[in-house]
Amino acid sequence: MPANRPFVLTIAGFDPSGGAGILADVKTFEQHRVQGLAINTGNTLQTENVFYEMQWTALDFVLRSIETLFLNYTIEAVKIGIVPSLDYLKNILWAIQSFSPGTKIIWDTVLKSSTEFSFLAVENQLDLIEILNQVHLITPNYEEILQLSPLENSAEQIATRLSGYCDVLLKGGHNTTEPGTDYLYSRTEKTQLLPGCTGVFGKHGSGCVLSAAITANIALGHSFETSCKKAKTYVEKYLNSNLSLIGYHHVY
Numbered sequence: 001m002p003a004n005r006p007f008v009l010t011i012a013g014f015d016p017s018g019g020a021g022i023l024a025d026v027k028t029f030e031q032h033r034v035q036g037l038a039i040n041t042g043n044t045l046q047t048e049n050v051f052y053e054m055q056w057t058a059l060d061f062v063l064r065s066i067e068t069l070f071l072n073y074t075i076e077a078v079k080i081g082i083v084p085s086l087d088y089l090k091n092i093l094w095a096i097q098s099f100s101p102g103t104k105i106i107w108d109t110v111l112k113s114s115t116e117f118s119f120l121a122v123e124n125q126l127d128l129i130e131i132l133n134q135v136h137l138i139t140p141n142y143e144e145i146l147q148l149s150p151l152e153n154s155a156e157q158i159a160t161r162l163s164g165y166c167d168v169l170l171k172g173g174h175n176t177t178e179p180g181t182d183y184l185y186s187r188t189e190k191t192q193l194l195p196g197c198t199g200v201f202g203k204h205g206s207g208c209v210l211s212a213a214i215t216a217n218i219a220l221g222h223s224f225e226t227s228c229k230k231a232k233t234y235v236e237k238y239l240n241s242n243l244s245l246i247g248y249h250h251v252y
Contacts, residue, residue: 005033005034005035006034006035006076006077006219006220007034007035007037007073007074007075007076007219008029008034008035008036008037008075008076008077008078008079008215008216008219009036009037009038009039009069009075009077009078009079010022010025010026010029010036010037010038010039010078010079010080010081010212010215011038011039011041011062011066011078011079011080011081011092012025012038012039012040012041012079012080012081012082012108012208013040013041013042013043013044013081013082013119014040014042014043014044015044015046015205016044016045016046017046017047017048017204017246018246019048019203019204019205019245019246019247020204020205020207020208021044021081021082021205021208022038022039022040022081024205024208024209024212025038025079025081025208025209025211025212025215026038027249028209028212028213028216028234028249029212029215029216030249031234031249031250032213032216032217032220032234033220034216034219034220037069037073037075039062039065039066039069040057041056041057041062041081041082041083041084041088042054042055042056042057042082042084043055043057048204048205048244048245048246049204049245054119056084059088059091062092063091063092063095066092066095066096066099067095067099070095070096070099070100071099074100075100075103076103076104076218076219077103077104077105077106077215077216077218077219078096078103078104078105078106078215079106079108079211079212079214079215080092080105080106080107080108080135081108081110081208081211082110082119082120083119083120084119084120085120086120086122086123086124086127086128086131087127089107089131090127090130090131093105093131093134093135097134104136104137104215104218104219105134105135105136105137106135106136106137106138106139106211106214106215106218107131107135107137107138107139108138108139108207108208108210108211109138109139109140109144109145109148110144110207110208111144111147121147122147122148122149125149125151128148128149129165132162132165132166133165133166135166136166136167136224137166137167137168137169137214137224138162138166138167138168138169139169139171139207139210139211139214140159140168140169140170140171141170141171141172141173141174141207142155142170142171142172142173142174142175142176143174145158145159145162145168145170146158148162149161149162155170156170156183159183159185160185160190162185163185163186163187164187167184167185167186167224168184168185169182169183169184169185169214169228170182170183170184170185171207171210172193172195173206173207179195180194180195180198180200181193181194181195182228182232184224184225184228186224191225193228193229193232195232195236196232196233196236197236197240200236200239200240201239201240201242201243202239202245203238203239203245203246203247204245204246205246206235206238206239206247209234209235209238209247209249210231210232210234210235211231213227213230213231213234213235214227214228214231216231217230217231
């Protein structure tokens with residue numbers, strides 16, 4: 001086992017294009033010099049611009065995978081990506097907490113793909129709150145956060161309320177008034193994260209890369225605010241690494 005690299009785990013889907021999901025996460029982990037582990041929640045059949053098919057992994061297999069990894073490795077942080085239901089996610093969180101209650105958990109709230117395939121519908125606010133009380137950070141964009149709650153009229157209002165349960169990084173990629181500006185909401189404050197560059201090239205899976213970079217930085221001992229700032233810098237370099245929809249990860 002590596003003596004000088006913390007272990008991090010992604011529990012997410014498999015994208016054969018490598019732009020998103022566990023392939024993108026592990027690429028990001030390697031660039032951050034953490035030891036990446038992965039559990040596949042589902043196989044997707046897609047390219048960077050077309051989604052064809054989805055096949056979910058049986059929950060029992062995912063739970064046995066979690067048990068195996070946590071019994072063999074000390075995992076500092078976990079990133080969770082696509083799941084088919086809130087109940088599926090609750091079982092994952094219960095398993096992580098039972099084996100390692102000190103592990104930090106980041107939920108990348110991917111509700112649909114960039115190619116418009118829907119993964120998850122949030123239909124029960126009580127289930128959502130139960131989940132948020134068990135995770136440390138969620139990373140929705142301005143479109144995703146509106147689907148997390150029907151109770152408020154704006155992304156900012158939803159982020160403020162949800163930050164009473166866990167930290168919320170409201171990503172600015174779909175922010176029409178402040179493009180590229182993220183906001184980190186905690187129980188006590190709201191922090192603005194300004195973009196480092198004004199123009200970027202869009203990428204399939206950039207949200208996966210961001211949440212994976214945050215997870216890696218948290219495992220390296222950085223605060224949530226510092227981890228989000230460092231991850232933002234990493235993603236901006238990734239976005240500008242080429243003109244295609246799949247970026248290069250050798251950007252340090």
